Amino acid sequence: MSVAATDSKTSYLLDKLQSLSGVIPIGAFLAEHFWSNSYALVSVGKYNDVSRELQQIPWRIFVETCVLFIPILFHGLYGIYIWWTGKSNAIGHPWMANWLYVLQRWTGIIAFVFIGWHLYTERFLGHGVTSYADVQRSLLNPWYLTFYIVGITCASFHLGNGLWNFACKWGIAVSVPAQRAAGWFGAAVAVAFTFIGVAIVLALHYGAFPMGSYVQ
């Protein structure tokens, strides 16, 4: 019945890897990605420098495959399988954590689609070379902009809520107060990431450099 029901240890390992992959490397990459793209708030030059730096790392395709493509594909596809093994009842029982359970799934799939499309347009169409101007050009399209904002919000929410899940599911936050604290931490991450991500795309959209004063 279940794809993982091969033997007991495998299914445990796969589940744990799915959970871990959300934090490391995907969550960590998201943080890095927002960090490097934040240079768009500083200046075109800085942004292009950092982009070029990243686009010219050694073993690039190998690193991208191992750290990005495979984990995201695995996390996403296995996540869809996990989704299928559950049967939400949040409408009849609208408790907060029950809604978060549902949202975790929907934001995950939206993020997955968004990431796929984002990779396709920015990574593959451009053959791995993109500059400030390229990105800005896409973001001038209001539909693109909207999709970016939705995608970023979903990914940020998914990461924040995922960190709360992670803390509970790895036995890090056991007591109710600790779980509540982890929840607040996750919420803070979600808000912060959404804020930073949206700030980046809006800055690109408007060609604004709110942190431009850092550049002498």
Add this chain to the structure above:
Amino acid sequence: MADKTFIVKIKRQQRPDEAVRWEEYELRYRPHMNVIICLRDIAEKPFTRSGSESTPVSYEANCLEEICGACAMIVNGKPRQACTALVDDLEKPIRLEPLTKFPLIRDLQVDRSSMFENLKRTKCWIPIDGTYDLGPGPRMSPETQEVGYALSQCITCGNCLEICPKVNEHSNFVGAAIVSQVRLFNMHPTGAMHAGPRLEALMGPGGIEDCDNAQNCVKVCPKGIPLTESLAAVNGQVLVHAVKSFFRGS
């Protein structure tokens, strides 16, 4: 003066392979009625609201004081114990349905033997050497006792499974109750010596990894058992056990 009455709607099914039907009963209101009294009223006069003759409703109940766990059913959409479901507190018409996550036997009666089976699979007991006199058990601090006592009150009602999104035909998650029992036995000084096999039993499909933290269980547990804490705690224990046994051999 006409008696005050109210309506009870019951989802009925004479056998697992027979059609489902909803029946409506009009019952005479008395103060302090609970759902069990409603079902007894129906047994005494098994005529539906429209006057057609039916049969007494099958259901399980024993203690009638929320300690045996037998009478779990879905009352107005919520899984709970029928014996503490007071008519005064319920929205009318009252809707009664059997639990859906367990094989149906008849009407409101389901077969929860899988829970007992899972307690067996997860070795939820303290393996004692024998019943002959071996002196007192291990000492235990009042604090440990307090945590253990909270866990040991589980009445195996199954409400936490009923409400869990991860218990369904696609996933045979053992449910919060069983995980919480594993925590109980793992924290007992003697039980802790045999934690490994319990944790291994929770590593497989249907084990602890199936919990996706929707945290519904804790909302419906009639005994107020800290299920989310148990799930997190056992999750940690399984992980540590898995890592240890991988690196050091078990």
Add this chain to the structure above:
Amino acid sequence: MRQPKIIIVGGGLAGLMAAIKVAEAGVTADLFSIVPVKRSHSVCAQGGINAAKNLKGEGDSTWKHFDDTIYGGDFLANQPLVKGMCEAAPAIIDLLDRMGVMFNRTPEGLLDFRRFGGTLYHRTAFAGATTGQQLLYALDEQVRRFEAEDKVKKFEGWTFLSAVLDHAGVCRGICAMDLKTMEIKTFACDAAIFCTGGIGAVFGRSTNSVVCTGSAQSALFQQGAYYANGEFIQVHPTAIPGEDKLRLMSESARGEGGRVWVPKTPQDPRPARQIPETERFYFLEEWYPKYGNLVPRDVATRAIHKVVYEMKLGLAGDPAVYLDVTHIPREVLERKLEGILEIYQKFVGVDPHVEPMKVFPAMHYTMGGLWVDNENQATNIPGVYAAGECEYQYHGANRLGANSLVSCIYGGGIAGTAAVRYARSLESGCENTSPAVYERERVRQQDISDALLNQHTGTENPLAIWREMGDVMTENVTVIRYNAAMQKTMAKLDELSERFKRINLQDRTQWSNQTLNFVRELGNMLILAQVITLGAIARNETRGAHYKPEFPDRDDRNWLKTTIASWDAGKIKLDYEAVDISLLPLRERKYTAAK
């Protein structure tokens, strides 16, 4: 060597302990129970379990526990086995402790003990407010472990109908019904142990669970088993009346200053709060100025009964009196009585901090039960053993609080061991019993079910008959017993038995037909009710829980004897047996002074 076969009927504390002993002896046990054993009535016990561990430096001893038990039971219990129980109790507590029962602890990590009624010592071990549940679970877990090792096989959702007796009257198996498929089958065994618990349902509503009907005991009785001391029924003074159940309200409510009263005007329609102090009748305080509301259980019970049934001063519409804690400061209530007041709130939906609670005495426990011998828990039918509340051995005329759990475990253990010994000693086991013996019993039982299912002209409702039986039993055969009233009760029981023959089953399906099972139990209950009533009529004295105003004293000359009821060609016959008082001399049982 042949492997004997043992069947245990009932999976409460007694049945589970028996199963453990049988499995431990290397014999497989088939365990039958109506409800999954983990849902047995034993879960209801709240208070605790007695054992003279003397962990509080009070100089308690098992002898004192023995003395309290015999004295509390008004000297009607055979003494040797009671002594054995009290001596075994400390080790039983240790065993339960090792099994992981979450008993309350002292700061040093040792077991904590509380004081209970009928003793001066801290002798009662407890696990929160749910000791029975905790003990039952511990034994249930041990049995599950044996089940995993295939040493115990459970038949949950089966009800015992009758024993299979061979031509010599030896038990060779049981006949049982699957409550799901309604199939009736026989099961062979060399010895059967009965641990089927209490009989609350004979009194309609009680503090007992739904399955405590005494049906199994009654069935065995009708097959020749003796039933002893049936007339001794313990009534608890304060229970929360409910249409479905009478739920226990702990004595501690009165211990913390709760006052019992009724309005002076019969049927006063005003809510309690509007009745002024001067119009309230604090009958316990008035009648027993020295002890007030804290008179012993049976005195309180009788007083409440008198106020309601003789003086007709019960609360408007309800046979109940007020148990009032509204005058006690909220902080005190919250600190000391929170748990029990919550129960009231939960089931009655009324806040006892504001409204006085309505309570009434409730049938609670049967001291009487299947007759068993003085050492092996063996009934008079060879191969049939009994333990737990369904037998009569340990509590005499009145049970001491927290003594039942220990008697269940002790008796269950003895029965398990004795049954194995008996089964091993048999020259010819059940495998040599002719299949015809089993078939005859199966057909007899099937015919009873078929007759009920095929009776289409019946007009009598089973629940109505049950309620009428319960009402008349509760009114006349519990707290205060008058021979005239009990004679009328017998007439009523005869009438009900007649009406029972015209019962309308209402459900003729062959799948989980709970009505069919209930009706079969009801038939057995009607007979047990007669056994109890006849025993009570005959016993012209007052002893323990048996109180006859016409015979207000204990009469050791004529009545220091065990009632033994037997079934004699469809009639109930009463005989008597001397009580073994070899260890403790008789003395008067007085509650008013220190003993």
